Amino acid sequence: MNSQQQPNQNFIENINGVEVEMLHIPDGAFMMGASEIERGSRNSERPQHRVTVPAFFMGKYPVTQTQWRAITSLPEVSRxxxxxxSRFKGKNRPVEGISWFDAVEFCQRLSLYTNKNYRLPSEAEWEYACRAGTTTPFHFGMTMITSTANYRSTDRQKFKLSGLSSDREPEKAYHKGTTNVGSFGVANSFGLYDMHGNVWEWCEDRWHENYYGAPTDGGAWSDYKNKKNRRRLLRGGSWLNYSEHCRCxxxxFYDPEVNFINIGLRLACNL
Structure with missing residues (x-):
């Protein structure tokens, strides 16, 4: 077990020879959610509200199948x-087919092994990290094309109406499954890859219908007193989703026991 600290505060966690790159996400404030005029936006993304996010670390990529195998070999905590x-096999493809409870157990095992606080990101942390200072629907701009992300690029008419993606994408560009992390070479200004498409990423928060009453400190909106509210948040879209579902x-949301073939995770860690 060792961590390799780098000058810019990023670090590499080494788990029995398997590396996990963690990037420093600086503190800052941003407008969370979507405006009324953003194409493809929904009322669940409103009202837009200012959130202040403390600095933290986040995985450079979604957790890969190699990383999953290395960390799941660590001692069990509670599950x-x-x-x-994963259905779509590949050592550098993202792990998928995992539930929220699986993702939490994964973080707990890594935390015990490294003596750090690994966890799922809050919804606010995820969107802040995804945007990386941008205000457009995607961190790379107004529209999505198949050279920038792995998503469902087959419905040309839907693209044309939404204005969120090109209506000239070839059918063969749709991968119909996951791809190796970092394949598209489009990192945001924080250095994060695959924030749009490939696999959905679990967040810590429980689902709420809109942002009325949402926390503004960057923390998770847990709502543990409401026993009926079991649904957990997912962000980022996936290979199976259209461009509008991959926006920042x-x-x-899904039930925490759901483990679909397009759901994975990305690690967060406290400073």
């Missing part, structure tokens, strides 16, 4: 984990 849950502001 068994499959070492190879788009919010999705």
């Amino acid at each position: 068994e984990l499959k070492s190879d849950p 502001a788009y919010r999705n």
Whole structure:
């Protein structure tokens, strides 16, 4: 077990020879959510509100299948984990087919091994990190094309109407599954890859229908007293989703036991 600290505060976690790159996300404030005029936006993404986010670390990529296998070999905390849950096999492809509870167990095992506080990001941290100072629907601009992300690029008419993606994308550009992390070479200004598409990423928060009453300190909106509110947040879209579902502001949810073939995770860590 060792961590390699780098001058810019990024570090590399080494788990039995498998590396996990963690990037320093600086503190800052941003407008969370989408405006009324953003194409493809929904009422669940409003009202826009200012959130102040303390600095933290975030995985450069979604967790890969190699990283998943290395960390699931660590001692169990409270839940068994499959070492190879993914349908789309590949050592550098993101792990998928994992539930929210699986993702939490994964973070707990890594935390015990490294003596650091690894966890799922809050929804606010995720959007802040994804935007990286931008205000457009995607961190790379107003529209998405198949050279910038892995998403469902087949419905040309939907693209044309939404204005969020090109209506000239070839059918063969749709991958119909996950791709190696970092394949598209489009990192945001924080250095993060695959924030749009590839796999959905679990967040710590429980689902709420809109942002009325949402925290503004960057923390998770947990709402543990409401026992009926089991649904957890996902962000980022996936290979199976259209461009409008991959926007910075788009919010999705599932029951925490769901483990679909387009759901993965990205690590966060406290300073």
